[in-house]
Amino acid sequence: MKFRNFKTVPKMIFGRGSFDQLDDVLADERQQPNDFVVFLVDQVHKNKPLAERIPAQSQDMVIWLDVTDEPKTTYVDALTLKVQRFASQNNEWKNPVSVVGLGGGSALDLGKAVALMLTNEGGSASYQGWDLIKNPAVHHVGIPTISGTGAEASRTTVLTGPDKKLGMNSDYTVYDQIIMDPDLLQGVPRDQWFYTGMDCYIHNIEALNGTYINEFARAFGEKSLDLCNQVFLRDHPDSDEKLMMASYMGGQSIAYSQVGACHALSYGLSYVMGYHHGIGNCIAFDVLDEFYPEGVKTFREMLKKHNITLPKGITKNLSEADMDKMIRTASGLAPLWENVYGANWKDKVTPELLRDLYSRM
Numbered sequence: 001m002k003f004r005n006f007k008t009v010p011k012m013i014f015g016r017g018s019f020d021q022l023d024d025v026l027a028d029e030r031q032q033p034n035d036f037v038v039f040l041v042d043q044v045h046k047n048k049p050l051a052e053r054i055p056a057q058s059q060d061m062v063i064w065l066d067v068t069d070e071p072k073t074t075y076v077d078a079l080t081l082k083v084q085r086f087a088s089q090n091n092e093w094k095n096p097v098s099v100v101g102l103g104g105g106s107a108l109d110l111g112k113a114v115a116l117m118l119t120n121e122g123g124s125a126s127y128q129g130w131d132l133i134k135n136p137a138v139h140h141v142g143i144p145t146i147s148g149t150g151a152e153a154s155r156t157t158v159l160t161g162p163d164k165k166l167g168m169n170s171d172y173t174v175y176d177q178i179i180m181d182p183d184l185l186q187g188v189p190r191d192q193w194f195y196t197g198m199d200c201y202i203h204n205i206e207a208l209n210g211t212y213i214n215e216f217a218r219a220f221g222e223k224s225l226d227l228c229n230q231v232f233l234r235d236h237p238d239s240d241e242k243l244m245m246a247s248y249m250g251g252q253s254i255a256y257s258q259v260g261a262c263h264a265l266s267y268g269l270s271y272v273m274g275y276h277h278g279i280g281n282c283i284a285f286d287v288l289d290e291f292y293p294e295g296v297k298t299f300r301e302m303l304k305k306h307n308i309t310l311p312k313g314i315t316k317n318l319s320e321a322d323m324d325k326m327i328r329t330a331s332g333l334a335p336l337w338e339n340v341y342g343a344n345w346k347d348k349v350t351p352e353l354l355r356d357l358y359s360r361m
């Protein structure tokens with residue numbers, strides 16, 4: 001048996017107001033007068049007080065990200081080209097000294113992806129998979145402004161490509177630096193706060209109930225779950241701090257375990273029906289009583305407490321072809337199902353089972 005030898009984020013800052021230390025972090029990277037930084041910022045922050053605090057210098061580039069759709073390989077490639085064009089106009093051609101991703105899971109994943117594609121030739125679709133990246137990325141800094149995905153901690157950047165939704169998983173993907181400033185969660189719409197937070201809750205339930213679990217993953221997963229319970233069942237006054245740590249620890253737990261049935265189904269919903277990750281997970285989790293009885297029960301209490309009504313009957317008018325595509329997407333996620341059922345998962349994960357689950361959503 002070979003154990004995973006995985007990379008974690010080497011440097012991190014945590015605390016209210018810590019965003020203002022970004023300037024110091026970047027100063028360490030800036031060596032020459034024409035060194036520049038690229039800021040990839042969720043456009044929800046445009047013209048907001050946070051935008052004024054971005055420590056961009058005159059030679060830097062600020063790109064406002066459209067996250068209406070979750071990150072696509074085509075968008076990553078277009079952003080990369082934009083940075084390269086900017087570089088060739090303003091300098092003798094060279095890469096930025098740092099790429100900063102500022103926003104939710106989408107912006108964090110775009111930050112990682114662009115940092116990777118600036119040093120690896122060809123389109124991002126050719127790197128969707130495990131350990132296909134050849135060269136180290138440009139230095140990259142991740143700063144979450146909504147919490148739950150664990151993207152700040154993980155070694156993947158999830159992308160929708162021409163023929164699959166799959167991450168660029170590699171040690172080079174991991175952020176060189178993260179800044180976790182709970183102040184930045186201000187202004188997140190309540191329903192989105194819930195859906196993205198539930199991503200974390202569900203990561204923990206799937207990991208803790210999975211066959212891949214070990215004490216390393218359990219230590220992070222149990223603590224993360226406890227923090228989620230404090231945030232979503234008890235409205236703890238330090239909820240922002242707690243959710244931010246829950247997200248990070250959930251990401252650490254998954255690094256040494258795996259997600260499960262809910263994520264497999266949710267990938268199908270997202271790939272075929274365009275549901276965003278957080279809400280897609282919630283819709284899928286709500287039909288998984290047999291898989292995660294305790295977890296689903298508590299999830300329903302959370303829904304009730306926060307007055308969240310999930311869409312229902314979403315697959316009612318789906319064409320047969322789309323249903324098949326969704327079933328194929330979900331059943332293709334071998335490690336997730338192995339985490340649910342163990343080595344013999346193929347006997348259990350039948351098209352009938354998946355069809356039944358999808359038709360109940």
Ligand code: NAD
Pocket residue numbers: 042043044067070071103104105106107109145146147148149150151152154155156157158184185186187188189192195196199277278
């Ligand atoms: P998101 O980044 O798509 O953001 C959700 C919404 O919240 C957006 O409209 C955004 O503009 C808004 N928002 C973000 N911060 C805000 C703030 N402070 N105030 C007001 N609005 C704010 O959502 P997400 O749930 O964080 O991320 C989902 C993405 O993350 C998906 O693409 C998913 O595939 C990916 N993901 C990645 C990993 C990983 O390990 N890399 C893990 C899980 C999910």
Ligand code: ZN
Pocket residue numbers: 149199203263277
């Ligand atoms: Zn997730």
